[in-house]
Amino acid sequence: MSKLQQTRRTQAERTRASKEKIIQAASEFFAQQGYRGAKMADIAKAANLTEPGLLHHFASKTHLLMAVLAERDRVDRERFGPSLLGEMGNPLSSLQKLVEYNETVPGLVQLFTILVAESIQEQHPAHNFFMQRYQNGREQDIEVLRQGQAQGEIRSDIPAEDLTIMLYAMMDGLQIQWLFEPEKIDMARIFGQFVRLLRGE
Amino acid sequence: MSKLQQTRRTQAERTRASKEKIIQAASEFFAQQGYRGAKMADIAKAANLTEPGLLHHFASKTHLLMAVLAERDRVDRERFGPSLLGEMGNPLSSLQKLVEYNETVPGLVQLFTILVAESIQEQHPAHNFFMQRYQNGREQDIEVLRQGQAQGEIRSDIPAEDLTIMLYAMMDGLQIQWLFEPEKIDMARIFGQFVRLLRGE
DNA sequence: ACAAACTTACCTAATGCAAGGTAGGTAAAT
DNA sequence: ATTTACCTACCTTGCATTAGGTAAGTTTGT
Known part of the structure; x- marks a missing residue:
């Protein structure tokens, strides 16, 4: 539709931004529906991607879950010892x-x-x-x-x-x-x- | 196949026996897989029924869950006050x-x-x-x-x-x-x- | 007492839809 | 020239639920 959606110069930047959005969205849906209940399609949409677009960054739903948990751990260890x-x-x-x-x-x-x-x-x-x-x-x-x-x-x-x-x-x-x-x-x-x-x- | 499978006289008896088996099986599967993870087909098979056979006794998966919980509560209240x-x-x-x-x-x-x-x-x-x-x-x-x-x-x-x-x-x-x-x-x-x-x- | 009529306890087969994942392409970045 | 970040279209599977039937049990009329 519009070309305004993704206006990021370098690929590295785009990737980083996408992954961040995906993980944030996934956290929310996992929190609300559990792992099984959460739907990849919803997560993808919340991150402004299609499902295959999401899967380009995280090879499967399981991979995504592990990424969410790892990220959470990282942030927590930063905040507390x-x-x-x-x-x-x-x-x-x-x-x-x-x-x-x-x-x-x-x-x-x-x-x-x-x-x-x-x-x-x-x-x-x-x-x-x-x-x-x-x-x-x-x-x-x-x-x-x-x-x-x-x-x-x-x-x-x-x-x-x-x-x-x-x-x-x-x-x-x-x-x-x-x-x-x-x-x-x-x-x-x-x-x-x-x-x-x-x-x- | 065989006519030995169901040798129960009255309908009331059959129904009671079936429901009991279903609830027992459902308890186990819900315990092992959670509500979402448990499959009606597995529960039905464990109770010697087909899926629609099960649904004849409990109109939906949700109904089954509620029945399991109610039964659990009943037993517990009997055991403890x-x-x-x-x-x-x-x-x-x-x-x-x-x-x-x-x-x-x-x-x-x-x-x-x-x-x-x-x-x-x-x-x-x-x-x-x-x-x-x-x-x-x-x-x-x-x-x-x-x-x-x-x-x-x-x-x-x-x-x-x-x-x-x-x-x-x-x-x-x-x-x-x-x-x-x-x-x-x-x-x-x-x-x-x-x-x-x-x-x- | 007993047959006709009905209800119950299932079954087989099919439906429908949700949901994860794949194939293959395009356009931008490198 | 090639890799990357996506997209559209499609595939497959899993799974709850429905349609419609059959045979056994139950009730009713006589």
């Missing part, structure tokens, strides 16, 4: 920050919540991604927690391994109820209560 | 029982975990079912928790409303990690630690 707990010294408080941040990006939270559950099945393309994610996360956090326990900032009557599991569990679980009723569930505040418990009052 | 917390007097300990029971039925846990996440989308056929489920559950439990607080069995520095939310969150969250790595995550023991926290040591 490797351990979600943050710096030694004041652990848990930066986790609290993360929960507060999450309340501002319901789309992303929904993306991960739906995909995590979907990917419990072993044959799901993101199965290993999420299993690794939990494993790495817990492993990273465990050291920080031990530190905190040694310094008396975190109660020591529960092993650090268990604490990591509980932290992820509480975050995930709160997200579910919050996604159903964002107005009603004050995720950050309740997570705060939980953190207080772990500090030992 | 209306409140998951159990009797007044010793609350939380029966919740602990529930978690231990859940460890023996991974298929059911997976069914609910995957479906809950899937049904976060408003247009999902089970959306209202699960939202209600949380609302009712929390409402039922809140009274029991207040009792426990009044008798000093449960710490009183966290409002009962928040406690109900945290209990469901911890259960849901633990289930996710447990479903990924059942060997590694000792769901019941960790939930026990959490319960201890809520008792105030």
Whole structure:
């Protein structure tokens, strides 16, 4: 139709711009419909492309999903460090920050919540991604927690391994109820209560 | 082929038997593949029916899903009371029982975990079912928790409303990690630690 | 008591449509 | 001259649902 649509000089620029738009669109649709529910055609249209146009950049729906997840991870690691707990010294408080941040990006939270559950099945393309994610996360956090326990900032009557599991569990679980009723569930505040418990009052 | 396949006298008997088999098969497939991923053909075959045979009993895939959930609810309410917390007097300990029971039925846990996440989308056929489920559950439990607080069995520095939310969150969250790595995550023991926290040591 | 009329529990075959992916081309960039 | 970034047209498969039939079970009239 119009020639105004794509006015980018170099190919590199065009590619970068297209991929970015695709990933953004895909994130939204995956978040809203899950991986299975999301349709390539919709994603393509949202990125101003046809379906084959999209497939030129990402060879298959699975590839696209992995790209979305990788990108998400990259951004998150940029924003927070490797351990979600943050710096030694004041652990848990930066986790609290993360929960507060999450309340501002319901789309992303929904993306991960739906995909995590979907990917419990072993044959799901993101199965290993999420299993690794939990494993790495817990492993990273465990050291920080031990530190905190040694310094008396975190109660020591529960092993650090268990604490990591509980932290992820509480975050995930709160997200579910919050996604159903964002107005009603004050995720950050309740997570705060939980953190207080772990500090030992 | 053979006339041995269906040797049931009355129609009522046949219908009851068929519906039972269908619901059982559907539960398994929904648990393994989610609602979207499960195929009517597979469910039908597992129930010794053709697809239209199945549809004779449940008018659509959505109807089938609702039937599965209703049946699940019925069985659960039979096993436990209306409140998951159990009797007044010793609350939380029966919740602990529930978690231990859940460890023996991974298929059911997976069914609910995957479906809950899937049904976060408003247009999902089970959306209202699960939202209600949380609302009712929390409402039922809140009274029991207040009792426990009044008798000093449960710490009183966290409002009962928040406690109900945290209990469901911890259960849901633990289930996710447990479903990924059942060997590694000792769901019941960790939930026990959490319960201890809520008792105030 | 029993046959005619009806209802139920299925089946085989076909429909329809959604959705991922391919073939092969064109025009712009390199 | 070649590679890249797309597009149009097409293909294929998967899958829920419908059309229409048959045989067994059930009800009713007499």
